[in-house]
Amino acid sequence: MKTRSVLILTLAVAGLPTLPLPAAAYVRTVTEAGAPSAWKTPCPTMEFSLGAPPPEMDAPSYLAAAQAAGVAWSQASMNGIDRCSNVIFTVVPVPDVAGPVGMDYHNRLIFRQDSFYDPYALAITSVFQLKNSGEILDADLEVNAYNFTWGDFAAHPELFQTNTQDFQGTVTHEFGHVIGLDHTCYEPGAAFADGKPIPRPTDNLGNPVPDCSDYDLPAVITGATMYVSVASPAAEVELRSLSPDDAQAACEIYPVTPDFVCLPPSGAYEVAGGGGCSYPAGARRDSIACVLVLLVMATVVRRRR
Amino acid sequence: MSSLRSVALCLATLLVPSLAVGSLVQALDLAQLTAQAERIVVAQVVSTKSDWDPSGRTIRTRIEIKVEEAWKGSVAPAETIVIVQPGGSVGNVEMRVHGMPSFAPGEKAVLFLAGQTTARVVGMSQGKRSVRWDDMARRWVAEAAEHSAVVRRDSQGRLQPAPSDPATGLDEFRQRVRALIRP
Numbered sequence: 001m002k003t004r005s006v007l008i009l010t011l012a013v014a015g016l017p018t019l020p021l022p023a024a025a026y027v028r029t030v031t032e033a034g035a036p037s038a039w040k041t042p043c044p045t046m047e048f049s050l051g052a053p054p055p056e057m058d059a060p061s062y063l064a065a066a067q068a069a070g071v072a073w074s075q076a077s078m079n080g081i082d083r084c085s086n087v088i089f090t091v092v093p094v095p096d097v098a099g100p101v102g103m104d105y106h107n108r109l110i111f112r113q114d115s116f117y118d119p120y121a122l123a124i125t126s127v128f129q130l131k132n133s134g135e136i137l138d139a140d141l142e143v144n145a146y147n148f149t150w151g152d153f154a155a156h157p158e159l160f161q162t163n164t165q166d167f168q169g170t171v172t173h174e175f176g177h178v179i180g181l182d183h184t185c186y187e188p189g190a191a192f193a194d195g196k197p198i199p200r201p202t203d204n205l206g207n208p209v210p211d212c213s214d215y216d217l218p219a220v221i222t223g224a225t226m227y228v229s230v231a232s233p234a235a236e237v238e239l240r241s242l243s244p245d246d247a248q249a250a251c252e253i254y255p256v257t258p259d260f261v262c263l264p265p266s267g268a269y270e271v272a273g274g275g276g277c278s279y280p281a282g283a284r285r286d287s288i289a290c291v292l293v294l295l296v297m298a299t300v301v302r303r304r305r
Numbered sequence: 306m307s308s309l310r311s312v313a314l315c316l317a318t319l320l321v322p323s324l325a326v327g328s329l330v331q332a333l334d335l336a337q338l339t340a341q342a343e344r345i346v347v348a349q350v351v352s353t354k355s356d357w358d359p360s361g362r363t364i365r366t367r368i369e370i371k372v373e374e375a376w377k378g379s380v381a382p383a384e385t386i387v388i389v390q391p392g393g394s395v396g397n398v399e400m401r402v403h404g405m406p407s408f409a410p411g412e413k414a415v416l417f418l419a420g421q422t423t424a425r426v427v428g429m430s431q432g433k434r435s436v437r438w439d440d441m442a443r444r445w446v447a448e449a450a451e452h453s454a455v456v457r458r459d460s461q462g463r464l465q466p467a468p469s470d471p472a473t474g475l476d477e478f479r480q481r482v483r484a485l486i487r488p
Contacts, residue, residue, distance in 0.1 A: 031399050102362025103398065117391065120333060120428045124402060126363075126391065131399045177403070 025203035026226065026249035029127070029182040035134030037127065037180035042087040042254040043262035044139065044178055046070065048109040051097040054145040056164065057152060059093070065152065065168035066091040066109060069175050072225075072242055076250035084251035086260045087179060101140040103128045107178070109171070111145040119147045122165060125174050139178040141171070154240075169239035176226045181249055184221045185210055204252065220245055333428045339485040341427045342417035344378030346370070347436065347475075348386065350412045355393025364400040366393035368408045370416065376479065377486050378418075388416075389423040406433040413437075415447050415478065436475055445475035 029037040048066050050059040057065075070089035078084050091109065098110045117124065121144055128138040143150065151159040153166040186200050186209040201209045210217060221227060224243040242250070339345065348370035355366045368388040372380050380386070392402035406426050408414075417432035418424040426432040435448040449472050473481075 029401070032394055100360070100362060102358075102360065103364075103400070104362055118425070118427075118429050120431075121404065124391075124404070127401045128364075129399050129401065131394055131397050137398075 025184075025205050025207065025220070026224070026245045026252075027182040027184055027201050027203050027209050028249070028253065029177070029180050030201065031129055031131045031134050033131045035130075035132060036253075037129050037134045037136050038253055039136045039179065041261075041263040042085070042179060043090070044107050044136075045090040045092060046107045046109045046141070046175075046178075047094045047096075047099065048091050049096040049098050049111065050093045051095045052113075054111055054113060054150060056149050057167070061152065062167065063091065063093050066171050068240065069168055069172040072172050072240060073175055073179060073250055076242055076247040078244065078247045078251045081251075081256075084247075084256050086254045086256050087250050088262055089175060089179070101126060101142060103138050105138055107138060108140045110140070110142050112142050113145045116142075116144040116146045119144075122148050123170065123174065125177050127177065127180075134180075136178075136180055141174050141178070143167075143170075166239070172240050172242075173225055176246065176249075179250065180253065181226050181246075183209075184224045184227045184245065185217060204249070333431050335481060336485050338417045338427055338432055339377070339482055342377060342419060342432065343421065344380050344386070344418045344424070345376040345415070345482060345486075346372045346378075346380055346386070346418065347374035347376070347413065347415050348372045350408045350410050350414070351385070352410055353408050355395050357395055363391060364393045364395055364398065365389055365391055366408075370408075370414075373413070374479075376415075376482055386418065387423050388418070388425060390425060404429045406430040408433075415475075415482075434478070442474075446472050447475050447478040448472050 031037060046066065048063060050063060053059050053062050067090075070091045073087050073089045074085075075083055076085040076087065098112060099106070099108050101108060101110065123144060124142045126140050126142075127136060129136045149164045150167040150170075151164040152168065153159055154168075159166075182201060184203075203209055210221070220243070225239050225241070225246045226249070333341065351369040351371050353366055353368050355364055357363070358365050366389070368390070370386050370388065372382060372384045372386065375382065375384075388408075390402075390405050392400050392405050394400070406429060413436040415434040415436060417427040419427050436445055437448060438444075439446045
């Protein structure tokens with residue numbers, strides 16, 4: 001009887017994460033100066049180097065996965081409003097095998113297949129931002145295809161039992177970082193590169209973010225795409241879809257406005273010893289991006305029908 | 306009580322994560338860290354300096370450390386080693402790279418290092434164990450590793466969050482590492 005009660009209770013609670021959850025809270029990345037990170041106009045275009053992708057999937061499949069990850073953020077909806085965010089996340093293929101990472105106003109998505117900074121790292125995301133204002137200028141995502149393999153868990157769930165990672169789910173999560181979101185839980189000990197400890201962040205409601213190691217974290221935290229990790233093959237695939245909290249973040253940080261136009265980042269930056277300032281070079285690219293993402297979104301909607 | 310534990314276990318199974326972070330790093334146990342490191346030292350951080358690389362595209366941070374003890378590799382006492390890693394801030398620009406270890410001048414740490422000319426920390430944040438003086442216990446303690454973004458593989462090959470090796474006395478930690486170095 002006791003066992004039966006336990007089983008029923010467990011199954012009942014286990015069903016909870018599958019129910020729609022109300023939006024609760026999200027966490028933003030902040031700079032060393034305490035400024036929340038954000039794009040001035042949220043139209044990041046990721047240039048996806050697909051010249052010679054890893055052999056596990058073909059280039060169109062990788063591209064479709066990355067574009068779908070961008071569409072997930074671009075189509076954020078909340079409180080019954082279909083698209084409540086100005087985020088226009090575009091992924092465009094470029095023929096490079098792997099472009100250079102760095103602060104050049106070109107956001108890159110790259111497979112590293114010849115070597116990787118650390119053989120135990122699966123992916124590294126670098127975000128360039130202005131310390132005082134938090135304006136994000138550039139973001140690059142390097143995927144370790146030298147030491148790891150990547151695949152599509154939705155099409156091939158059997159891959160979950162192998163050394164393969166779900167590419168689309170992971171990229172969706174990383175794109176959350178690209179638009180300035182942090183994890184929904186806190187990892188004590190984390191610090192800025194120069195040694196200054198990162199203080200425990202607060203969520204959008206001003207509440208301290210709980211430790212990731214807490215085992216009683218509520219489902220609104222663990223079910224978010226921006227949670228530090230996921231629980232099962234299905235959950236890993238679910239990273240691809242935003243939780244209400246993720247959508248709320250996109251919609252509140254970048255609320256939809258009627259006459260919104262994508263513009264390049266405004267912030268100039270100083271290169272110490274480099275002889276002056278560099279300025280944005282991607283204005284036209286980002287305007288084209290707006291058109292491209294609408295085409296992608298239209299394609300996705302049509303497929304769903 | 307056992308029922309509650311059963312529920313907790315079931316829920317933990319359902320909710321405990323596997324991964325997807327800013328930077329994802331596979332967990333290394335102490336034996337793997339020791340095997341992968343070319344040099345293992347106890348050192349004090351002398352300075353940290355961030356600058357743009359020659360291309361002007363990337364910020365890197367140079368960390369200068371002074372060796373106090375060498376546990377593995379050819380390292381002279383008081384030798385200076387330079388660690389270089391991506392990320393840092395210069396002027397008003399900040400390059401955030403999740404998962405990199407952090408260093409502060411004056412800080413003491415056990416470091417598992419790869420690379421000879423310029424070093425890097427093995428397994429990103431896992432290869433750094435800060436060392437502090439425990440006034441109550443009157444001994445040096447190697448802290449748990451900064452463990453952001455560290456994951457491990459379970460028996461099915463899936464990635465799970467990896468528990469960090471807990472804080473331990475420096476003497477005990479030294480013995481454990483040296484035992485692993487010996488064949």
